[in-house]
Structure formats: structure tokens, C-alpha cells
Amino acid sequence: HNSSAVIHIREAENRAAADVFATAKELMLADFIEGSDPGICVAADQDIGTDLCLFGFSAKKTVVTQEQARSLARQAGIRLEGLGGTEDGVIGALAGIGLAASGNDGRFVQKGTTRSLHGSQTIAAILASGVDRVETRGGAAVSNGIVTLRKFPKPAFSGGKAILFVEADGDAYHDIVTG
Structure with a gap:
């Protein structure tokens, strides 16, 4: 099973993003299943370009690498971390951000109430x-x-x-x- 979850934070200055990243990382490290390869990513709207959306769509259809994900995140100034295992979760974490930014992929596991x-x-x-x-x-x-x-x-x-x-x-x- 391979999936990603994206938290949409709508604020002009993205002050909450660092806190959300730290809290999510702590929860993921405490709860990830042995043998899984979790990754976490945080990006401000202004850092998410077309190339990131294209990476997300590409990851759904072809094999992409950690190096591609890490390089793209580095170029965009996006925070991306592997949290265990092979750290292949960085691929899905970054792809999830790109797919969510497209506005046409995925589903909400929670929105509002x-x-x-x-x-x-x-x-x-x-x-x-x-x-x-x-x-x-x-x-x-x-x-x-x-x-x-x-x-x-x-x-x-x-x-x-x-x-x-x-x-x-x-x-x-x-x-x-x-x-």
C-alpha cells in the first residue's frame, strides 16, 4: 500500500507550516509501521510550481527516484525529509504536494467537519x-x-x-x- 496525505494550510505568511511540520513529524515517527518508508514535506503555495505538479503526475505513472525528489525540493526551497526505512517516502510526500497543488487529484480525508x-x-x-x-x-x-x-x-x-x-x-x- 502506498499513499500520501496532504494538509492544506491557507494563510498568507505560512507561519503555521513549521509547527504543523514538527507536529506531523513527531506523530509519524511515533506511529509509523516497521518496514514502511515514511516521508514528510512542507511547501508554501508560492514555492509550488508547474514542475512540482508534473513530478506528482509522473510519480503516478512511472518510477521516479529519491534523488529526483530531493533535487526538485532543494531547487524549490521546499522542506523534505525521509523518516525511516529506505526513505523512499520522500517521493510520495513531494508527489502528494504537487498533485494537491494541481487541484484535480486525490480526496479529502478531512475537510471542515x-x-x-x-x-x-x-x-x-x-x-x-x-x-x-x-x-x-x-x-x-x-x-x-x-x-x-x-x-x-x-x-x-x-x-x-x-x-x-x-x-x-x-x-x-x-x-x-x-x-
Whole structure:
């Protein structure tokens, strides 16, 4: 299993980034599974260029190396660290930043209060929790109704928005995980 998680920090001066990095690093070092290769990365919006997005998309389709990741991070002034094992996690950490910056990849494991929603929820409650839009896989907006959630909403990052995709299920809907 290989995945990355990205924390989006929206602030003009990125003061919280150093604190988030230190806290996340501490948690990761305390909890990583033996045999895994965790990595951590922090980048300010202004440091994330097209080359970083391209690196992320490339990492999804081809084999990229630690040296490529470290070199790109160094050139951009981005903080990147391997935290254990082979340190190959630096590849996924940097790729995750680039993919998230594209605004069209991945899904949110938490946005707003989405993790507090369980079971059947109204579309209004889902939108109020931090999801930007609810729509079908075909792109049709869904503005009314009830959605049965598998666990909690995991909206996809699409067009720079948190989109919860749903399928019709009788008179209601159920969420589908994409991204």
C-alpha cells in the first residue's frame, strides 16, 4: 500500500507550516509501521510550481527516484525529509504536494467537519460540513436529498473544489469514493 496525505494550510505568511511540520513529524515517527518508508514535506503555495505538479503526475505513472525528489525540493526551497526505512517516502510526500497543488487529484480525508457525519445525511448537512458540491459521477449537481455514507464523506479534489460523488440508490443516494 502506498499513499500520501496532504494538509492544506491557507494563510498568507505560512507561519503555521513549521509547527504543523514538527507536529506531523513527531506523530509519524511515533506511529509509523516497521518496514514502511515514511516521508514528510512542507511547501508554501508560492514555492509550488508547474514542475512540482508534473513530478506528482509522473510519480503516478512511472518510477521516479529519491534523488529526483530531493533535487526538485532543494531547487524549490521546499522542506523534505525521509523518516525511516529506505526513505523512499520522500517521493510520495513531494508527489502528494504537487498533485494537491494541481487541484484535480486525490480526496479529502478531512475537510471542515466532514468526519463528524455518519449514516444517512441530508445534502444540506454535507454541504454545511465543508463539502463544496455534491454531484453524480456524470457531473450533474445534486442539491436535495439524503445520502447514505459508507463511513464519513471523502470528497474528491476536483477543479480546486471538494466534490462528493454520489450514485442514485432508490429514492436516495450513496457516496462513492473516487480520486
